[in-house]
Amino acid sequence: MSASAPNAFLRGGPDHCDHKRVRYVRDVRDTYKLPVGHAYEHFRPTDETLEHQAGTLRIFEWVTRTYVAE
Numbered sequence: 001m002s003a004s005a006p007n008a009f010l011r012g013g014p015d016h017c018d019h020k021r022v023r024y025v026r027d028v029r030d031t032y033k034l035p036v037g038h039a040y041e042h043f044r045p046t047d048e049t050l051e052h053q054a055g056t057l058r059i060f061e062w063v064t065r066t067y068v069a070e
Contacts, residue, residue, distance in 0.1 A: 006054040010034065010043045013062030017041055028058045039067045 008025040010017060016036060025032045033040040043060035050057045 006052070007057060008032065008043075008045075008060050009050050009052065009057040010041075010060050011062065013041050013043070014065070017062075022052065022054055022057065025058070025060070031063070032060055039065050041065050 004024045006022045006024055007028060008023045010021045010023060010032070014036075017034065020034060020036075023032070023034075028045055030045070032043045032045075034043065041062060042064045044063045046059045046061050048059040050059055
């Protein structure tokens with residue numbers, strides 16, 4: 001597997017994340033922050049996996065949104 005091959009699936013959260021569900025996450029043990037506009041969608045890793053055409057993906061569950069300070 002290459003260093004940037006998809007290894008995570010982002011479950012839940014707002015619809016604007018739909019086209020960004022399959023991702024490469026550097027550390028699958030930490031919460032992943034997906035930048036979207038002036039906010040971050042936060043996804044927490046679970047123990048679940050999903051078989052996908054990209055391979056076995058760790059499932060991350062949406063937990064919250066935070067906004068970038070100006």
